[in-house]
Amino acid sequence: MLAPNKAGAATQPRGKAQPDDAPKDDLATRMAQAYHVGTFSERAQAGLGNPSRQQAVELIRTTKVAKRRAAIAALGDFDGLRTHARQRKDHALAILPTLLTRFEQKFVAQGGHVHWAETGHEACTIIEGICREVDAKKVVKSKSMITEEIDLNAHLEQAGIFPLETDLGEYIIQLRKEKPSHIIAPSLHVRKAQVAELFHQHHTDLPPDRSLESYDALLQESRAQLRQGFLEADLGITGANMLIAETGHAVVVTNEGNADLSMTLPRTHIIVTSIDKVVESMTDATAILRLLARSATGQPISAYTTFVAPRGEGANRSHGDLPTAVHLVLVDGGRSAIYNSAFREVLRCIRCGACMNHCPIYHSIGGHAYGWVYPGPIGAVLTPLLAGLGEFYDLPHASSFCGRCVEVCPMDIPLTDLMRQHRVTAFRQKLVRSRHLIRGWGWLARRAQVFHTVHRLVGKCAHTAVGRVLAGRLAKDWCVHRTLPMPHAKPFMTLLAHSGWQPSVAGTSPAPDTDGSSASSPERGAGA
Amino acid sequence: MPLGVTLAGHHAQMKVQASCLHLCCFWLVCRSQATGAGAEKGAEGGVLVFVLVFVAGCRKIFSVKIGFFVTCLMNSMRPSAAFASMRLIEHCLDAGETLVVPSVQTCCGQVSFNSGDPAGAYATALQQAQAFSACDLVIVPSGSCGGMIQKHYPTLDPGEEPQEERSAEQSKAGHEASPLQVLAGKTVELCQFLVQRHFDPNSFDAEASSLLAMPAARAAAHEVAPHSHDRASMPWRVALHQSCSSLRETQSAQDAIALLDRAATVTQVPVEGSDECCGFGGTFCVKYPDISASMLHRKCETLTQPTDGKVPDMIVSADLGCLLNIATGLRHQGINRPCYHIAEVLAGTWRHSPAIGEDAPMTSRAKHKGARNVGTK
Numbered sequence: 029m030l031a032p033n034k035a036g037a038a039t040q041p042r043g044k045a046q047p048d049d050a051p052k053d054d055l056a057t058r059m060a061q062a063y064h065v066g067t068f069s070e071r072a073q074a075g076l077g078n079p080s081r082q083q084a085v086e087l088i089r090t091t092k093v094a095k096r097r098a099a100i101a102a103l104g105d106f107d108g109l110r111t112h113a114r115q116r117k118d119h120a121l122a123i124l125p126t127l128l129t130r131f132e133q134k135f136v137a138q139g140g141h142v143h144w145a146e147t148g149h150e151a152c153t154i155i156e157g158i159c160r161e162v163d164a165k166k167v168v169k170s171k172s173m174i175t176e177e178i179d180l181n182a183h184l185e186q187a188g189i190f191p192l193e194t195d196l197g198e199y200i201i202q203l204r205k206e207k208p209s210h211i212i213a214p215s216l217h218v219r220k221a222q223v224a225e226l227f228h229q230h231h232t233d234l235p236p237d238r239s240l241e242s243y244d245a246l247l248q249e250s251r252a253q254l255r256q257g258f259l260e261a262d263l264g265i266t267g268a269n270m271l272i273a274e275t276g277h278a279v280v281v282t283n284e285g286n287a288d289l290s291m292t293l294p295r296t297h298i299i300v301t302s303i304d305k306v307v308e309s310m311t312d313a314t315a316i317l318r319l320l321a322r323s324a325t326g327q328p329i330s331a332y333t334t335f336v337a338p339r340g341e342g343a344n345r346s347h348g349d350l351p352t353a354v355h356l357v358l359v360d361g362g363r364s365a366i367y368n369s370a371f372r373e374v375l376r377c378i379r380c381g382a383c384m385n386h387c388p389i390y391h392s393i394g395g396h397a398y399g400w401v402y403p404g405p406i407g408a409v410l411t412p413l414l415a416g417l418g419e420f421y422d423l424p425h426a427s428s429f430c431g432r433c434v435e436v437c438p439m440d441i442p443l444t445d446l447m448r449q450h451r452v453t454a455f456r457q458k459l460v461r462s463r464h465l466i467r468g469w470g471w472l473a474r475r476a477q478v479f480h481t482v483h484r485l486v487g488k489c490a491h492t493a494v495g496r497v498l499a500g501r502l503a504k505d506w507c508v509h510r511t512l513p514m515p516h517a518k519p520f521m522t523l524l525a526h527s528g529w530q531p532s533v534a535g536t537s538p539a540p541d542t543d544g545s546s547a548s549s550p551e552r553g554a555g556a
Numbered sequence: 557m558p559l560g561v562t563l564a565g566h567h568a569q570m571k572v573q574a575s576c577l578h579l580c581c582f583w584l585v586c587r588s589q590a591t592g593a594g595a596e597k598g599a600e601g602g603v604l605v606f607v608l609v610f611v612a613g614c615r616k617i618f619s620v621k622i623g624f625f626v627t628c629l630m631n632s633m634r635p636s637a638a639f640a641s642m643r644l645i646e647h648c649l650d651a652g653e654t655l656v657v658p659s660v661q662t663c664c665g666q667v668s669f670n671s672g673d674p675a676g677a678y679a680t681a682l683q684q685a686q687a688f689s690a691c692d693l694v695i696v697p698s699g700s701c702g703g704m705i706q707k708h709y710p711t712l713d714p715g716e717e718p719q720e721e722r723s724a725e726q727s728k729a730g731h732e733a734s735p736l737q738v739l740a741g742k743t744v745e746l747c748q749f750l751v752q753r754h755f756d757p758n759s760f761d762a763e764a765s766s767l768l769a770m771p772a773a774r775a776a777a778h779e780v781a782p783h784s785h786d787r788a789s790m791p792w793r794v795a796l797h798q799s800c801s802s803l804r805e806t807q808s809a810q811d812a813i814a815l816l817d818r819a820a821t822v823t824q825v826p827v828e829g830s831d832e833c834c835g836f837g838g839t840f841c842v843k844y845p846d847i848s849a850s851m852l853h854r855k856c857e858t859l860t861q862p863t864d865g866k867v868p869d870m871i872v873s874a875d876l877g878c879l880l881n882i883a884t885g886l887r888h889q890g891i892n893r894p895c896y897h898i899a900e901v902l903a904g905t906w907r908h909s910p911a912i913g914e915d916a917p918m919t920s921r922a923k924h925k926g927a928r929n930v931g932t933k
């Protein structure tokens with residue numbers, strides 16, 4: 029990993045290795061299997077055929093997109109800010125090992141503890157260790173994608189520690205024993221009525237005939253439940269959106285304030301984050317913050333933006349109601365491999381979710397179809413890198429390359445180019461099923477004569493009875509949702525050649541057009 | 557002399573050099589004429605001939621070749637749109653410009669490029685660069701293929717490894733521009749070209765066009781939907797599908813809007829979610845037909861949505877791939893809404909063609925006969 033002492037040690041990105049080479053004991057792989065229900069197309073089908081999920085996604089498609097658009101418009105120079113943020117993050121990545129060291133020094137100097145974890149499993153073990161040290165049985169957690177990635181909850185539960193998700197969306201899917209379907213709105217796929225039913229089922233200490241019709245009722249009930257959890261917790265776990273090397277702060281962004289409670293009420297606070305989150309200065313962090321909420325939810329800034337530093341010697345944090353220990357677990361989890369590969373740009377990601385909010389594929393199949401922690405275009409790039417291209421072959425291939433994600437990504441990540449890069453790797457590893465057809469087409473396109481002859485023949489055959497049947501067979505899947513368009517009996521090139529049309533120099537006709545334009549027709553030119 | 561024409565690339569440079577030489581000769585002749593004045597009267601006639609030859613030479617030097625890249629999809633699926641495009645381009649030519657359609661052109665290579673075969677894409681791209689090497693400007697009637705050439709050609713390289721750096725960084729290296737970079741620099745999308753040339757659809761006389769008489773456009777055997785409309789119901793209400801590539805690669809979507817705005821025969825209706833993909837995506841719709849279809853359904857819905865209680869009369873796009881997808885999707889759903897390429901609408905030739913996806917069962921004999929009648933007088 030990119031720990032300062034081992035910086036630069038190049039490792040092969042797993043995506044480039046044969047799928048079977050992926051270390052078997054690696055947690056990411058285990059997780060991939062846990063998520064992996066059926067094949068991609070089965071999961072996609074499930075998403076396509078689920079009306080309530082479709083409805084929910086429709087909400088994202090309409091409201092989130094409009095909200096972001098309004099927020100970006102109000103910002104004025106979005107492109108300028110985006111370029112600036114991109115440059116600052118690129119700079120941070122360029123000197124990543126140095127920044128990590130600097131951050132660690134600052135953090136430790138303020139009394140914090142830093143733990144480096146190469147793999148997800150290692151991170152889980154470290155966290156479990158800290159829990160045991162302080163004898164924590166109940167843990168409150170705020171939403172964090174890295175803990176999803178390392179499957180922390182399952183690990184803690186196995187160790188007899190009960191983690192309670194305190195983000196409402198995460199709480200819902202924790203009760204439902206599901207995985208998030210969106211990185212910002214994890215329970216996007218769950219409808220209101222389903223939540224009511226869920227609460228009736230789980231909150232058995234409340235009167236069973238209470239009404240949970242309104243959003244407010246649901247909110248109040250979950251708030252009361254979670255509040256109890258906060259008060260009882262021995263330890264709080266949060267993620268971090270950024271780490272600031274200059275000051276040693278971690279930045280935590282939420283809309284519910286649950287992270288703030290998680291990090292202030294319990295006696296011990298663990299921050300879990302990955303090594304790519306570090307930025308150089310407070311100014312860099314604020315530039316990114318200006319983009320984050322606007323891109324994610326269309327808010328100018330999230331409701332709660334907290335800069336956390338451990339208790340410093342000189343700092344006046346001795347009220348007695350703050351954690352006595354702050355730990356930071358820095359997870360590599362495959363980032364170093366990405367860092368040393370052609371995919372480094374993906375490490376600029378700030379997990380805003382704008383790419384999936386705008387992705388027509390995501391709108392169609394929903395988040396669970398992606399089969400792992402990260403859905404949408406960012407998942408299509410990241411998942412094959414972290415969990416193997418062999419298993420997640422379909423993700424970068426199931427894209428029409430419409431480019432909408434690239435257009436909205438606040439960190440200017442060339443998502444489609446990176447997906448294409450995955451396709452190149454897959455093609456080279458002979459994972460692409462239709463590669464002979466692709467090669468064949470390339471061969472044909474280099475030979476104009478043959479190319480046009482084939483087109484002529486196809487045109488001819490397509491209009492025979494046999495041709496139609498054959499075309500219908502070949503384009504079976506297409507015909508499920510569309511009629512079959514037939515090629516013209518004669519391609520344009522043939523028609524043009526037969527027409528006797530000749531190129532001629534414009535303006536050689538005797539008189540220019542009366543409207544004063546210098547246009548002329550070739551036939552006039554030819555005939556003059 | 558049409559010195560104002562856009563001269564692009566290497567080829568144009570050579571032309572400028574040649575014309576300088578030409579001017580030097582002219583100046584020399586003038587001088588010799590002045591010194592030899594009154595000496596021999598016969599010399600004057602000789603000079604006159606020289607001047608005429610010079611003028612003819614100028615024409616040749618300044619003859620700018622405009623290439624038409626028909627794209628493989630339009631070549632086989634929609635020749636009438638290709639003819640319409642040609643008509644529009646010819647209408648917009650400045651004096652001294654020639655429209656050429658190199659017969660050795662094939663495909664832009666997007667299939668290989670997006671399927672993970674950059675080497676195949678490079679070889680295909682090189683084929684196009686050679687086909688259009690003599691052209692000063694290349695016009696592509698598709699945002700998708702145009703975007704491939706403009707945006708991605710400069711990043712392709714012959715090696716097995718795909719090139720990471722963007723084109724800008726590459727040219728910074730100070731090398732001479734590669735053939736692919738040259739082609740990228742001189743390629744424009746059809747709508748971009750028409751807007752640059754201040755094309756006015758209303759002053760364009762489609763009926764006077766000889767290419768229109770060509771069979772591919774003309775010999776439509778059966779009546780199509782717009783024909784059943786009352787002609788008096790003009791302007792047609794048109795829903796424009798902006799393709800993703802015209803929005804984000806060639807950035808020519810605004811040009812298409814501007815052109816349709818100018819045309820008196822059509823009015824545009826607003827389309828909700830106009831920046832969303834129709835689900836075509838080249839090989840994507842073949843590999844993932846169900847996902848693609850779900851995107852297509854949404855697109856069909858928004859494209860046929862009524863505004864002020866009236867549904868659009870037709871659907872238009874500058875990308876044939878999207879149109880084929882949308883048209884065949886609509887037909888499958890039993891929605892009768894004709895789809896046309898924007899070139900056909902601007903040229904007015906759509907009235908004579910069956911809409912896209914409405915298979916025109918032309919006999920090849922009829923087409924052939926018609927073809928013989930045009931162009932050669």
Ligand code: SF4
Nearest residue numbers: 377378380381383437
């Ligand atoms: S890839 Fe870009 S848009 Fe997507 S989550 Fe990351 S930063 Fe946001």
